[in-house]
Amino acid sequence: MERNQKKTECQKKAGDAIEVSMEREVDQNKKKEQEATACTEERYWEWLCSVPRLYYPLRALLLEQFGGPGNIYDASEKALRCFAESVPSMTGAGNVIAQLIKLRSPEQIAQLVHKREALGIKFISREHTDYPKRLRTLQDAPHGLFYRGELPDEEHPAVAIVGSRVCTHYGRQIAEQLAEQIAFAGGTVISGAAYGVDGAAQWKALEAGGTSCAIVGSSVEIYYPKKHSGLFQRLEQEGGVISEFPPGTQPIRTHFPMRNRIISGLSDVVVVVEARYGSGSLITADYALEQGRSVMAVPGRLDDELSRGCNALIAQGAGVILSAESFCEQIFPDYRQQKKRKALHITLAPSEKLVYSSLGLHSKSLWELLECTSLSPAELSGCLLSLEQKGLAREVERNYYVKV
Numbered sequence: 215m216e217r218n219q220k221k222t223e224c225q226k227k228a229g230d231a232i233e234v235s236m237e238r239e240v241d242q243n244k245k246k247e248q249e250a251t252a253c254t255e256e257r258y259w260e261w262l263c264s265v266p267r268l269y270y271p272l273r274a275l276l277l278e279q280f281g282g283p284g285n286i287y288d289a290s291e292k293a294l295r296c297f298a299e300s301v302p303s304m305t306g307a308g309n310v311i312a313q314l315i316k317l318r319s320p321e322q323i324a325q326l327v328h329k330r331e332a333l334g335i336k337f338i339s340r341e342h343t344d345y346p347k348r349l350r351t352l353q354d355a356p357h358g359l360f361y362r363g364e365l366p367d368e369e370h371p372a373v374a375i376v377g378s379r380v381c382t383h384y385g386r387q388i389a390e391q392l393a394e395q396i397a398f399a400g401g402t403v404i405s406g407a408a409y410g411v412d413g414a415a416q417w418k419a420l421e422a423g424g425t426s427c428a429i430v431g432s433s434v435e436i437y438y439p440k441k442h443s444g445l446f447q448r449l450e451q452e453g454g455v456i457s458e459f460p461p462g463t464q465p466i467r468t469h470f471p472m473r474n475r476i477i478s479g480l481s482d483v484v485v486v487v488e489a490r491y492g493s494g495s496l497i498t499a500d501y502a503l504e505q506g507r508s509v510m511a512v513p514g515r516l517d518d519e520l521s522r523g524c525n526a527l528i529a530q531g532a533g534v535i536l537s538a539e540s541f542c543e544q545i546f547p548d549y550r551q552q553k554k555r556k557a558l559h560i561t562l563a564p565s566e567k568l569v570y571s572s573l574g575l576h577s578k579s580l581w582e583l584l585e586c587t588s589l590s591p592a593e594l595s596g597c598l599l600s601l602e603q604k605g606l607a608r609e610v611e612r613n614y615y616v617k618v
Contacts, residue, residue, distance in 0.1 A: 258284045349479045376498050392415065404427050411487045
């Protein structure tokens with residue numbers, strides 16, 4: 215009797231073990247099926263986002279009509295051609311849909327993926343869990359992104375710095391000061407890698423040990439402008455180069471306003487440094503306001519053509535940039551503490567300590583500092599220069615200094 219009972223218990227345990235094993239196998243198979251489905255769906259998204267000249271508006275209408283990209287792939291040629299005829303307002307829709315139909319085959323999708331991977335480009339669709347959260351909330355979020363390097367860090371603030379391609383020395387200086395302090399605070403500088411303000415800010419962010427992402431109006435393997443090839447290569451290593459345009463897409467005028475919504479969309483704040491009326495930077499600011507982002511601008515002279523756009527933004531309610539430090543104090547909660555911690559680790563010569571202790575949050579003139587410190591003009595100038603280089607002092611106007 216006892217032996218039979220033990221035998222029954224052993225059989226029950228063996229049965230339970232087999233059941234658990236079977237359940238585990240079912241779960242693993244389910245997981246594999248889900249991964250395979252997700253992979254297939256991502257490939258369909260990549261295929262749809264790789265059709266030449268199939269821009270966001272027409273692609274959005276296609277998705278509204280047919281559902282997901284898999285449904286578009288499986289749709290009949292007749293249904294797709296009827297769709298093209300139903301959107302006469304979309305110039306060239308028929309040719310684009312004809313191109314889409316040609317690209318519908320497993321071999322074509324495999325070729326698209328192979329071409330992208332050979333160029334070192336990654337792809338992510340709007341449905342992927344790692345798609346940027348800042349973009350996901352937008353009504354016109356890109357259906358997919360092609361990129362080299364990495365996407366912006368979601369854990370820290372991202373600041374777009376945009377402005378004139380033909381900026382003044384002052385504009386370049388302000389862009390660099392902002393980028394340097396944003397990098398120090400751990401933020402990401404977002405811009406378009408163009409000449410002028412964009413490039414100056416992104417170079418400075420990288421030089422300061424920070425990170426930056428460029429949103430481009432071509433595919434990411436085409437460096438535009440070409441003279442910024444070095445910047446693009448460094449961004450690929452220490453930040454990211456991002457586009458909604460597939461490999462092989464050349465930079466054309468109409469692409470740049472489209473990419474501006476991504477510059478603002480990936481940012482928490484958009485800062486405009488020098489802009490004429492009607493410039494692309496103001497388009498980015500308009501997108502930012504539509505997206506619920508903060509907009510700030512650097513004020514300039516009333517008679518300066520490059521300041522008119524910024525001054526107009528300020529008149530309309532944009533925030534005013536008074537200094538890189540005060541801006542970062544608004545955006546980064548622990549910025550002031552970071553600066554204090556940095557100051558504690560900087561070794562100062564006795565004369566530098568004397569000058570630093572004489573400075574305050576309100577500006578002091580060179581003559582006031584000479585009187586406070588009893589240093590010679592040459593010694594004081596050397597100390598102030600050293601403190602500026604260490605990020606502990608700043609000349610707010612000619613011969614007037616503040617503690618940073």
